[in-house]
Each structure stands twice: as structure tokens, then as C-alpha cells.
Amino acid sequence: QKEVEQDPGPLSVPEGAIVSLNCTYSNSAFQYFMWYRQYSRKGPELLMYTYSSGNKEDGRFTAQVDKSSKYISLFIRDSQPSDSATYLCAMVTGTASKLTFGTGTRL
Amino acid sequence: DTAVSQTPKYLVTQMGNDKSIKCEQNLGHDTMYWYKQDSKKFLKIMFSYNNKELIINETVPNRFSPKSPDKAHLNLHINSLELGDSAVYFCASSQEWVNQPQHFGDGTRLSIL
Numbered sequence: 437q438k439e440v441e442q443d444p445g446p447l448s449v450p451e452g453a454i455v456s457l458n459c460t461y462s463n464s465a466f467q468y469f470m471w472y473r474q475y476s477r478k479g480p481e482l483l484m485y486t487y488s489s490g491n492k493e494d495g496r497f498t499a500q501v502d503k504s505s506k507y508i509s510l511f512i513r514d515s516q517p518s519d520s521a522t523y524l525c526a527m528v529t530g531t532a533s534k535l536t537f538g539t540g541t542r543l
Numbered sequence: 544d545t546a547v548s549q550t551p552k553y554l555v556t557q558m559g560n561d562k563s564i565k566c567e568q569n570l571g572h573d574t575m576y577w578y579k580q581d582s583k584k585f586l587k588i589m590f591s592y593n594n595k596e597l598i599i600n601e602t603v604p605n606r607f608s609p610k611s612p613d614k615a616h617l618n619l620h621i622n623s624l625e626l627g628d629s630a631v632y633f634c635a636s637s638q639e640w641v642n643q644p645q646h647f648g649d650g651t652r653l654s655i656l
Contacts, residue, residue, distance in 0.1 A: 468642050479547070479633055479647035480586070522584060533574060533640040534599055537586040 439463050442525055442538030449543070455512040459525035459538045462506065467530040469501050471510045474522045474540065483523075484510065519543060546570050547648035549634050555654045556624060564619045564651045566634030574598075574640040575617035577609060578633040580650070586633070592617055593640040621653075629655045 442459045449455050457471075468487050472480035484499040486492045486508075492499045500509040508527075512519055525538040547568045556562055568575060576599075577589040591599035592611040606622040617634060631650040637643035 470644055472647075474584075477649075477652075479635075479649045482644050482646060485644040524586065528642065530642060533576075533591055533593075533637065533643070534588050534601075535645060540584050 437462060438539075439536050440525065440527060440538040443541055444539055446542040449515055451515060451517060453515050455515050455519070455543060457510040457512075457523050457525075457541050457543070459508050459527075460506055461508075461527060461536075463529070463536075464503075464506065465529040466506075466527040466536070468528045469499070469508050470526040470528075470535070471497075471499055472524040472526060474524060476521075480524055547634055547636055547646055549632075549648040549651050551651060552649065553652050553654075555656065557656050558624055558626060560624050561620070561622045562624060562653070563621070564632055564634075564653075566617045566619070566648060568615055568634075568636040568646075570636055570638075570646065572636040572638050572646075573614060574637045574643070575611065575614075576635040576637075576645060577617065577619050578635060578647075580631040580633060582630070590617075590619075591640070598640055624653075624655050626655050629653055 440461045471484040474480045489503045496513045498511040522540040522542045524540045526535045574593045576591045589603045590609040595611045608620045611617045633650045634648045635645040637645045
């Protein structure tokens, strides 16, 4: 079983819809959670960085962390064609720099 | 200005050759990384350097040797290239080595013929 599970998609939504992307993880030592967006032939671009359980909002993006369920989500409101990309979740324990990535969801 | 830049962007070479990939960051970060992204888009860390010192060395063949001449540069040298080395290699950096988000370059696409 992988440490981080992410549905690979592809996910197709109409313009203007709310998109929900999710990751589950098994290692309870993960403390910090990130979402990256990767366009084709580009490097991952950091979208959100969170620590505590709860919600964090930045523009059209909301990151949600539920440590008790080991579940994180990224919501994209008013989705646009320019949001078409692969979205990667990543997480790290509190004492290391090694990021563990999900496999990415293609939107 | 590109924050994390890698050269070359594309590298096509024969099996058995030796090649290098260079990475530079102008963010003033202390920590740099090399990742490998396979054909299924899975990103896996290979190495990490903090202030020119190796802090992460995942189970990577000895043919891969990172070198950090200074905090802003981390190069990757690969000896005796094999078909399985074909992948996209990403360089990244973070401000410190613990609990920091990482910023990625645009990758080097390595193809082995």
C-alpha cells in the first residue's frame, strides 16, 4: 500500500463548477501538507501549504486537512479552462525535508 | 527571473554514456533537491543537500552522483546511462531543510536510446 493515495483521474468538469481533489495517507507522522499544480512539460508549482487541521483559503483555492481521518482535499471554485493540469498532493513529517507525493490527479 | 533553473531542458543520449544536469536557484534558499518523475508521473526524491551537505540519499544507484559547489547550485552527474534512466529529472529548493515548501524547476527530459 502506498503511503499517499490519490485518484489519478482524469477528472472532467464544466467551466464554473467546483472541483474537489482528494488524497488519503497512512503515515500519521505527516504534519505538513501541500498541493502542487503541474502543467504539461512544466515543473510542479506550489499552490497551498498547510499545517493544522481545518481550512485554508487563497483566492479560488481552499485546502482542507483532516488529520484524524488522514484525508486532505483541495477545492477549486469557479473552475476555468486554465485550471486544466495535474494536481499533486504532497506531505512531510515534522522532522524531515523528504516530501512524499501522491500520484497526481489530471483535471 | 526564473527562480529554479535547470539545464539542459532536453537530453537525448546513448546507453552507456555519462551526462550531467545543472541546477541553479536564485531564491537564497539553503536546501536543494533532485527528484525523478517516471512515465506514470510519480515524483520520487533522489537527493537533498543543505548548505552543500548531503542530507538525503535515497536508494539511488551509485551511477548517480550529486555535487553542490555552493548553496545556489546542485548538479547531477550520471555515469553509464541505462534505458531505465529515461525520465524527467526535477531540481527543487526550499528555504530550510525541515518543514518547508519546495519550489521546482521545469525539469530535464532525459531520453536514452
